[in-house]
Amino acid sequence: MVSSESRIIIIGGGAWGLSTALYLTEAGYSDVTILDRAEAILSPYSAAYDLNKIVRAEYEGGFYSKLALEAIEGWKTPLFGPYHHQTGHVIVTTGRAPEKAVTYLERALASIEKDPALAQRI
Incomplete structure (x- = not known):
């Protein structure tokens, strides 16, 4: 069972991963980690990286x-x-x-x- 103290790992620091992490932290989850192959957020590997959306x-x-x-x-x-x-x-x-x-x-x-x-x- 997932509780607000459960450890949650999100793979990918693009738009979906970051928005999921934001939603979870705003909902009270306290142990949310994002893993991405990039060293920076926003990940240049993300489809949402450019400004033309x-x-x-x-x-x-x-x-x-x-x-x-x-x-x-x-x-x-x-x-x-x-x-x-x-x-x-x-x-x-x-x-x-x-x-x-x-x-x-x-x-x-x-x-x-x-x-x-x-x-x-x-």
Whole structure:
């Protein structure tokens, strides 16, 4: 059984490993260790190492849109705020776009238009 005193080891100091460690320590776990092959945090071996990440909230279903909006709010906290730059997001197609791309965008837009938190941002 895992308790707040249990020893927890996380393999990988990327975005997933660090966010898991942060969540666990905020939840009261006191013995959390991160192991990574890099000598520094943030690990240059992590897929999240560069600064060009985009958080998008337009999904066909409401669950992932809501989750993305919660993540964006998390980025606005004092801990992460200096690293978050909300710039906007543009998605377009052309007349030559595959039908699958057009259908996806139509469904995503319909989902956004139904969501009060997103509709005001279109």
